[in-house]
Amino acid sequence: MRKGFTTMREIRKRGVVGALAVGALALSACGSSDEPSTSDPTGDTGSGEAVTLDFWYSVSGVPADTLTALVDEFNDAHDDITVNAVFQGSYVDSMAKLTNAVQSGDLPDVIQGGDTFSTYLHDTGLTIAPGEVAAVTGTVFDGEDLVPVLANYYTFDGVLSSVPIMVSQPVVLYNAALLEEAGVDPAQVPSSITDLFDVAAEVHAATGTAGLTVFLDPWWSEQFSASEGLTYCTPDNGVGSDPADAFILTSDAQIGIWEHLQQLVASGTMLNTGTDGSASLTAFASEQAAIMIQSSRIFGDAERAAGFEFGTWPLPVGSPDGGAVPGGNSVWLIDEGRSAEQLAAAATFVQYLASPEIQARIFVETGYLPTSQEALDSLQGEVTDVQQVALDQLARTTDSVPSAGCHTGAMNEAREAVKSAVEAVVGGADVRATWEDAEARGNAAIADYLDRLG
Incomplete structure (x- = not known):
């Protein structure tokens, strides 16, 4: 052996x-x-x-x-x-x-x-x-x-x-024409998830078009947390010497982000297209929403679907230790x-x-x-502006505990709990109570996994 x-x-x-x-x-x-x-x-x-x-x-x-x-x-x-x-x-x-x-x-x-x-x-x-x-x-x-x-x-x-x-890493695609109609300068990159939400609200208020669309997926809980420099599970996101034994889903910063997103849906600022990423892309491509949070892997499909030129922002990072999780x-x-x-x-x-x-x-x-670092270096300056944003984001992502994401064999089961929470919050459920329940379910999944692993 x-x-x-x-x-x-x-x-x-x-x-x-x-x-x-x-x-x-x-x-x-x-x-x-x-x-x-x-x-x-x-x-x-x-x-x-x-x-x-x-x-x-x-x-x-x-x-x-x-x-x-x-x-x-x-x-x-x-x-x-x-x-x-x-x-x-x-x-x-x-x-x-x-x-x-x-x-x-x-x-x-x-x-x-x-x-x-x-x-x-x-x-x-x-x-x-x-x-x-x-x-x-x-x-x-x-x-x-x-x-x-x-x-x-x-x-x-x-x-x-x-x-x-x-x-992949998350990126933000935007319709430059709709942003400019709202008086928003596309060159001003949002500085945090909250700032991005505020920009979406500004576009909606000025144009009547939804400012944001994002398909409902547990991945965003992980990404929003990492962008704020937060650890998603303890200890050390499971990347240290000890396995992950608990999730962290209910910090004030995390709850604040989801309360904000819930308000966007209620006000019509965020167009809820459900859990289907294709539906989100369709809404963006048909100009029903000005901004879309998506995976960078969407570029090829977006080029096929959109009849207009779109721009890209990196995932807003509001902390020096923050970064997009691979x-x-x-x-x-x-x-x-x-x-x-x-x-x-x-x-x-x-x-x-x-x-x-x-x-x-x-x-x-x-x-x-x-x-490949060699591939990343060779592509610099040789791709479209949209693609360059994704390359720059990857190149500057810090090799930190938050950007590593949570590592546990119970992750898929825990994601089911998070998925339910995301859908419930968008539907108007009490934010803190919903995430407390998801955290408890995730912790039970980790405990069960560790017991089976022995």
């Missing part, structure tokens, strides 16, 4: 995978020791036999178009490696299928995991750290070229657990039952996706941020 890991066989004996899965799912580029080889014309695995890899992915829309095109190009360039890309639905759907696959033994070779499933995937013992697997060319992903805040997010106990390939996804290498040839082929594919040139392309085509 390799140091620091538990074999899947031992985990099955203890019943941990099943226990983790039930609790987590019921509710719901590269730095290497050598020059990275991202376009090996032969893809020779060294075994003399072709290797076929199953790659489970969950992105859709423009990002899916880009990702599947990259898979096709990888396959064309490698004679002995074929990647079979299989869409598995949402991240929640994919994790549920992974749980079933543990029982059947039909596991994928590589899986794209959503950000909040990172601790869960790490804890299952199904995966192997990318730094422990050499590609067919002998290169090893050491993570040295990762943007620091991203390396921080995906590191457990000092070891990089997976390879981020499609990472979202999106990373890819994980599954090692249970895998031969050395299969692992080497999988590492080759993952290093290809993480390479600087591919990371730059992913950003330009989709809006998912480059995870």
Whole structure:
């Protein structure tokens, strides 16, 4: 057994995978020791036999178009490696299928995991750290070229657990014409979430058009807290030596933000489009709302949908320690039952996706941020003004505890509680009582997860 890991066989004996899965799912580029080889014309695995890899992915829309095109190009360039890309639905759907696959033994070779499933995937013992697997060319992903805040997010106990390939941060898209009609200067970037809400109210008062739209999602609770430099769970957002054991959702600053947002909905300043991000985009693209808070991954879809030129602001950060928490996804290498040839082929594919040139392309085509520092540097001044805002935000995001976000295997279950709270608050429920209930439910989820983990 390799140091620091538990074999899947031992985990099955203890019943941990099943226990983790039930609790987590019921509710719901590269730095290497050598020059990275991202376009090996032969893809020779060294075994003399072709290797076929199953790659489970969950992105859709423009990002899916880009990702599947990259898979096709990888396959064309490698004679002995074929990647079979299989869409598995949402991240929640994919994790549920992974749980079933543990029982059947039909596991994928590589899986794209959503950000909040990172601790869960790490804890299952199904995966192997990318730094422990050499590609067919002998290169090893050491993570040295990762943007620091991203390396921080995906590191457990000092070891990089997976390879981020499609990472997002929140951004603010605005309709410049509507802002100017309201006398708002688009060059004046809001200084905090509260300031952004005030700008939206100003636009609504002057034009009669909704000033803001944002789809109802628990992600915003995490992002608004991080923007104010607040820790979302204790101790230390779960990124220190001790696991997270409680959520913090009811500080005065957090409650104040949600009371403010509730007022925006009641006054008509915020257009409530529900939980569907596509509905929010449609409202913005049809000029029913002047400002939209979204993920940077929306750029490609927004370019398709909007018939006007839109501008971008970074997520307003009201604290020196604050910053946008990385979202999106990373890819994980599954090692249970895998031969050395299969692992080497999988590492080759993952290093290809993480390479600087591919990371730059992913950003330009989709809006998912480059995870490679080399790619980030190469893109400076070479992209549109809208895209540059997202690059600048990533480059200046502090490598702090708040910007790391909360790490716990109970995150998905807790998000269900937060999702209910967000919807209830927008519907007019008592803000503090609603968030106190969500906090209690989240804490119960963490306690249950830690008990099962043993």
